[in-house]
Amino acid sequence: QVQLVESGGGLVQPGGSLRLSCTVSGSFFSATTMGWYRQVSGKQRELVAIIISSGNTIYADSVKGRFTISRDNAKKTVYLQMNSLKPEDTAVYYCKTAAIWGQGTQVTVSS
Secondary structure, three states: OOOEEEEOOEEEEEOEEEEEEEEOOOOOOOOOOOEEEEOOOOOOOOEEEEEEOOOOOEEOOOOOOOOEEEEOOOOEOOOOEEEEOOHHOEEEEEEEOOOEEEEOOEEOOOO
16 A cells, blocks of 8 residues: 655745655655645645656746756655745645555744
8 A cells, every 4th residue: 555654844034945745665666756735724735846756847837947856766755845935825734646545744934
């Protein structure tokens, strides 16, 4: 059974940085597309970034130039490095592969 476990969320001041991690168990990680999504209460979940098996990436316009998605196939882990964080980045961040979601990790950007 495939499971995704996220970590790395927390409270950070505007302009700060956080790195989220998502570790996958029970799948052929290197062949899968991985994605980070986020959701604010009362709003639809939205794509933040995805990375395919080749390493190619796609970003939402709102995070381009500030966030970087990467993967370590040996560790079956995908990362989201978030720099220059803004209050509007506050959300629950979810990792996803195929139709499977992680439990989410809260990111709060506030002074």
